[in-house]
Amino acid sequence: MSKFDSIRPYYDSEVNEALCASLNHPMLKAMMNFTFPDVADEVWKEQLKKTHSIRDFQINFVYQSVQKVLEKSSDGLTTSGFEKLERNTPYLFISNHRDIILDTSLLNVSLFDHGLVMTASAIGDNLVKKDFVLKLSKLNRNFLVQRNLSPRELLQSSKLMSEYMYHLLNKENRSVWIAQREGRTKDGNDATHQGVLKMVAMASDENNVMDFFKKLKIVPVSISYEYDPTDALKMPQLLAQAKDEVYIKEKNEDFITLLSGIIGQKKRIHIHVGDIIQHELDMIKSDFDNSNKQIQALANVIDDSILQNYKLWPTNYIAYDILHQTEQFVTYYTKEEKQLFQRRFEMRIDTDNPTVRDGFLAMYANPVVNKMKYHNAK
Known part of the structure; x- marks a missing residue:
């Protein structure tokens, strides 16, 4: 058993079996009927039976689903900055996070359109409790972030995830997407949490952590929606915070939010990829000798890119x-x-x-x- 088995997506050798086992699932039927409304069920089922890799599934099915979502629930997606990225090169995309599924799906559509390496993307295990949703996420190259752990378990889980991300970037030539903070931004204030960067750095084999970050080719990503389809759903949590109360999620709340984000009206959407963070790491390394201060400085650099390149709408x-x-x-x-x-x-x-x-x-x-x-x- 690989040490990454508890969090990794499917290997290509596992894809066909997972698809064939899901052929008659009502959620798969709903997804395919939405994506291919004029195609008989038997046609897409036959096509899925011949699918043997994540890439084939993403290009022939998921890509088409995202295009249909854009057509039905937006006024279009625009992008900028992708021309700075090189083909066949993996990057660590650190992004602001507004929508559970769409943020990564839209980035991957844009990467594919520009002929670039698509990402493996982090997703909280709280979002994939339903068996089919877990299967779908593993078919879409998501890896699991384990939530609600004890401090000791959290340390072990963070180390495992850090090692897996480095393995993807360094050994598999696979780009990685991770949000700049745990959970989606609820109040519109996008800020990079140092804990995320410290987790990424756990796999460091360098004397100075900035040298390790340089190997990862960090690219900040700014994604902005003219209308947030889940804006009203975020209000109960903000209300609880205002009252200094602990917010308890309703049953199925994450799943409802996930669906609302996909089908809710977004109007225009823009994704900007910032400059690869390289020379800033040298400056941080020379300016600070304390690793905590270095990580705070890197968080500030990422924030500066995300906030300055965020597309403002009316x-x-x-x-x-x-x-x-x-x-x-x-x-x-x-x-x-x-x-x-x-x-x-x-x-x-x-x-x-x-x-x-x-x-x-x-x-x-x-x-x-x-x-x-x-x-x-x-």
């Missing part, structure tokens, strides 16, 4: 102006866009509750606030 400016009772950004949106946004949030949340109302608006407004720290938002 919804962000509208929310900022409503929240701060100003017209500072009135030239960045139309009256119709403002009316549409107001109607949306009045329909989705309890606007009589100031905590919920302001929390919802801040979720959209905070990227503007963050960008203003660098230069005038635009």
Whole structure:
């Protein structure tokens, strides 16, 4: 048994068996009927029976599913920065995280479109408790982040994941995607948690951890949705935090959020890949002799890239102006866009509750606030 078996996706040799065992699952039928509405079930079933690799499954099925999601629930995906990346080269993509499934799916569609190495992507094991969803994630090259562990188990799990990510990048020539923090950003404030970088560094074989990070070719990724399809679903947790209460998830909450993110309206979406972090690592190494300070400095570099390259939409400016009772950004949106946004949030949340109302608006407004720290938002 490989030491990575508890967290790894399927090997290609396991793909066909997993697909054949799932052929009659109602969720697979729903996915295929959504993706190929004019194709008889027997046709896609026969095609799946002939599929023997993750790449074939991703290109012939998942890629098509994502295109259908974009067609049905968005006004299109735009990208920038991908021309900086080299073919056949693996990168460690560290990304802000808004949607459970789409963030990585859209990045992989963009990487494939640009002829680049697609990623193995981290996903919390709390999100794949249903057997079919676990199978689907392993067919889509997800590896598991184990949640709700004791401190001792967490240390062992983090070390295993770090070693696996390094194995993918260094031995399998496979890019890796990981979120800059545990869980999705609920309040629009994208920030890299040092714990994530410390976990990545556990596999380091270098005297200085910055030399190890240089080998990984870190690329920050900024993804922004004009409308967050799960915005209202994030409100109960923000409300609990405001009251200093421990938030307990409802049964199936993660699964409902996962589906809402896929089918909910997003309007426009943009993904920007930042510059590969290289020379900054040399500067950090010379400026700081303490590894904790070095990791904090690297987190700041990643944040600077993600926040500066985050695409602001009219919804962000509208929310900022409503929240701060100003017209500072009135030239960045139309009256119709403002009316549409107001109607949306009045329909989705309890606007009589100031905590919920302001929390919802801040979720959209905070990227503007963050960008203003660098230069005038635009």
